[in-house]
Amino acid sequence: MRIIENTYGSDDNGLIWGYRFHPEQPAEPIGTEAAAAFLQEAPDDGSFLWLHFALSNQGTERYLRRALALPDAFHDSLHSEVGATRLELDDGALVAVIHDVLFDSSFDASDVGTTSLCIGPRLLVSARLRPLRSVDRLRADIRGGQPFRSPVELLAHLLRDQANVLGDILRKSTAQVDRIEDRLLASQVSTDRKALGALRRTLVRLQRLLAPEPAALFRLLNRPPAWISADDVIDLRQAAEEFSTVIADSAALVERVKLIQEELAALVNEQTSRTLFVLTVVTVLALPVNLVAGLFGMNVGGIPLAGHAHGFATVVTMLVLLTAVLAWFSFRPRGD
Numbered sequence: 001m002r003i004i005e006n007t008y009g010s011d012d013n014g015l016i017w018g019y020r021f022h023p024e025q026p027a028e029p030i031g032t033e034a035a036a037a038f039l040q041e042a043p044d045d046g047s048f049l050w051l052h053f054a055l056s057n058q059g060t061e062r063y064l065r066r067a068l069a070l071p072d073a074f075h076d077s078l079h080s081e082v083g084a085t086r087l088e089l090d091d092g093a094l095v096a097v098i099h100d101v102l103f104d105s106s107f108d109a110s111d112v113g114t115t116s117l118c119i120g121p122r123l124l125v126s127a128r129l130r131p132l133r134s135v136d137r138l139r140a141d142i143r144g145g146q147p148f149r150s151p152v153e154l155l156a157h158l159l160r161d162q163a164n165v166l167g168d169i170l171r172k173s174t175a176q177v178d179r180i181e182d183r184l185l186a187s188q189v190s191t192d193r194k195a196l197g198a199l200r201r202t203l204v205r206l207q208r209l210l211a212p213e214p215a216a217l218f219r220l221l222n223r224p225p226a227w228i229s230a231d232d233v234i235d236l237r238q239a240a241e242e243f244s245t246v247i248a249d250s251a252a253l254v255e256r257v258k259l260i261q262e263e264l265a266a267l268v269n270e271q272t273s274r275t276l277f278v279l280t281v282v283t284v285l286a287l288p289v290n291l292v293a294g295l296f297g298m299n300v301g302g303i304p305l306a307g308h309a310h311g312f313a314t315v316v317t318m319l320v321l322l323t324a325v326l327a328w329f330s331f332r333p334r335g336d
Helices: 032-041 059-067 072-077 133-143 151-185 193-210 212-222 230-296 311-331
Strands: 015-021 048-054 086-090 093-101 112-119 123-128
Touching: 015 032, 032 048, 032 059, 048 059, 048 133, 048 151, 059 072, 059 123, 072 086, 072 093, 072 112, 086 212, 093 133, 093 151, 112 151, 112 193, 123 151, 133 151, 151 193, 151 230, 193 230, 212 230, 230 311
Parallel strands: 048 123
Antiparallel strands: 015 048, 086 093, 093 112, 112 123
16 A cells, blocks of 8 residues: 555644544544634533644644643653553543554564554544554544544554554564475575574564553553543453454564574584584595605605505505595494
8 A cells, every 4th residue: 555645744733634523423524723622612422532643743742732731741752762662641641652563664673653642531642753554544444434432442443453463464474484484394494594583583673662562551451540431441451452462472473483593503503513524524534645645755765665566556455445444434323
């Protein structure tokens, strides 16, 4: 899928898109002015907003501080580097920092982006620097008419989409590992070591970035805020369980890659040992010839068999017999 540039454009306040949700109804687009009016009026009809901002726009942070009363932890998260996933409560709002692969990523470990979220009873604010896969999947479902009852349900849906993205990466990685393992069984080990190393580094980094997320979710579910309903708690718990399953599959695939790397290393060591053994045997077998040639080539008086008519044949016969004896000692069957 190719991305059209204006799809991810933002207005003067940095808003990429905004939606107003009504209970059991499709969402409707909303701009920054209408969003400010909604927050001031605070209608008691069960509706809520999702505002998604671009951090690449210089007006984003000014608008967020001027128009929206968001906790300091959210503003601090906008400048945080890619690190561990965070999910915490601050001033009654839920602040989250989640990681995902870029929309057009080829599953390289360096193509990991960050989205900062602030979730309240009537508002979900998200901000990112570059487009991410899970966020765009969620927007596609919204544009398809799927209703949502609360901002927390949006968060749970986003986490499930994120788990699906990681699951896609794992499926592609598993297929790659299967091909490498098939070549390993065919003793074709020359071209797969670098690929395995790069794949393992990618999986370990994704696992390190995403693994804290289920634990943070379960901690939140043990003591949820009062404004999170029981249905939202169930959705979050299901999302946490799905994510935990994907993380476990990722850890299992990392262990499988590690075992294949160890098997490849053992095969390489075996081939190296076999090559050294052959070189050693050749050196040993050539030792008598080199030794005798060196002795008889000194051109000094008293060389044995120098005047004998069959001296050369005698020396060659002795060398052949000695080489045969050394070859038998080198290749004779040995017990375990």
